[in-house]
Amino acid sequence: MNLKERYGPVALVAGASEGLGAAFAHALAREGLNLVIVARRKKNLETLAMEISSHYSVEVWPVYCDLTAPDATGQIRDVIGDMKINLLVYNAALSYIGPYLDNPVSEHIRIAEVNMLTPMKMLHHFGSRMMDEKRGGIVLMSSLAGNQGSGFLATYAATKAFNRILAESLWYEWKTRGVDVIGCCAGATLTPNYILSKPKKISIFAPKPQLPEEVVDECLLKIGKTPSFISGRSNKIACFLMNQIFSLKRSINIMGDTTRKMYGIRD
Template identity: 35%
Template sequence: MTEFAARYGSWAVVTGASEGTGRAFARALAAKGIASILVARREAPLAALADEIRAEFGIDCVHATIDLAAPDAIDRIAEATGDREVGLFISNAGADPNGARFLDRDIGVWLDLIRRNDLTMLGCVHHFARPMRDRGRGGILLVNSGACYGGSRFMAAYSASKAFTLTFAEGLWDELREHGVDVLTLVMGMTDTPALRALLGEKDLPVPDGIARPEDVAALGLERLSHGPVLNWGLEDEAPAFGLTSAADRRKRAIAIGAASARVFGD
């Protein structure tokens, strides 16, 4: 057993696992000796990935076809997990396939986006993090986007959902760090995923040069999991991100706010 598997094993749950960074996370975990429960909406690529991991790595892998925007998604993920000991939860789903102004889409589109990006993630973290806290070990990795640092006319709902993930991760990190549970939100830049390629193709735009590879993003996220709460892809810890603050600055801010709130609410 690797040191990583000892800290975050024996099972991981990866949502949005059928392609892109989710697929990369699942394969990277298998290489580290951790079995995965893969969750996504599409059956065929999910089942193929599970078969691939079992054959290539000799690691147990199961999959569950679940729409993360469905009202019962949290219950179905918990059911698929069963009594397995989950030491790592990776929330990877959460792309924006719209690239549209808020009022140019039906409200149902945006409600689904919020359920998928925030509400299902929130419920899963609550479900999996409690046993981690009791065991005194585990990890929560919330994949994020640079959109978390500010809104724009084409991403009003999406950037708001990612800002929620950012501040939630910071607060949860401060809450759980004394219990041995690591929390990290990985703020990605532009990454070469099928979802991005589909959106660019719809807009008749080329794939930019030099964008990140999903495998590199996943590897760095797992490597830096214990250095939460924020990791900005492509930037050093002290380097300012889009929000003009560095990951190090946000870490200090989370600690200061946590200390202040403890004085108010009691701890």
């Protein structure tokens, strides 16, 4: 069965206005799924909707919504009404790179809202409808930063660990009920936001950033087959070393030291 037969006719991509979210939207449209695309930037969403509907024979409904809002799921429901969503990709995220205390607590809370609370609520709402129908798929974006403590990415990394664990847990609960859940653990990926953060290349051994399309293609191949996965060969090798070979203390030190050097952070 192809993706449209398994999860069609409509997929919702939260955080679709650029980068990995836009790549998910393109890939799903190519597979023939209609799309609800959610983000804050109206112009980006309008352009994406036009691009997609001119390339593929699908319908696209943009929904402008700030996913920090406590009732973001209700706001989306108000726009799409009773439309059935059988594939949910929660890709939106906020991040902060730097010393934990240099960021006001209100910003850490915003990161937790976009990265943890809103996906938790959206999974509850859309997941329960998928369970009623015994048919659906859910992708939660995680990150290698969430595989161990990651200094200077503390709150972001903790939310990404939350995403992976939520995905793996619901994979178990829902696997016999027709609903596939997957956590997608990406490493550095060449999205506009990653490029804007201007990371320095500090070692020839550092994994090469992937293209968004590579991450998305691997994820759409693996959904329904595994609770979570690490995208790309070099990220898989790096994670094997960090999680299976090195001590926890060494892995956390490597991660913190690498982020410090990549972003020129002084404490």
